[in-house]
Amino acid sequence: MIRKMGHTWHLRTRMAGKGLFQTSDLVPLLAERGIHLSREQVYRMVTQPPQRLSLDTLAALCNILDVTPNDLIEITTAPTEVRRTGTSESVGKPAPRHTTIRRPQGL
Template identity: 55%
Template sequence: MRQMDYVWHLRMKMAERGMFSTTDLQPHLADRGVSLSREQTYRLVTGQPQRLSMDILVALCDILECTPNDLIEPRINEVARRKAVGGQDSTGKVTPIKPRRTTIRRPGGAS
């Protein structure tokens, strides 16, 4: 199974432009009509955003003179599926269910 992921390179792109603090980015965003709080800007720079408006993406690309491809690097990870008991393995062969003997223990030590 394939699992989609990405790497967010905003912090690296900011460093290339001499911006090392999240507060360095806020006035540039405001000049382009994007108003983010200090906390939102911090999360945008230090984290990996799950949702990003096109206005913010375009503003970042303009500020950093880059393309969206420079900021977002897609990654595809192959994840092995777990085999289910009694299911099919990777060759399509059915795996039989094997019975397991159980022991019943009653209180007081009698079996």
């Protein structure tokens, strides 16, 4: 059994808690802390969980919203089954033969 790692991004919820309802409200607040992102970049960061996030940006968000990284990112794990490929069990055994079934000529 393998654990599949995931995360939940709570930036929008934390923004609403501070009275920030528009993504463009973050642009000047980030710029005050030395993080210069376009409106489009901030919009994507708020509406979609980021795959990559610099620690400087994370620190600025935590400072703006007065939260910790744990408040923004919730780590989740889910157990998943591993499908067997059959390669480890078939080592040393002959490969199965493919057969062809043919009808008799008279039928």
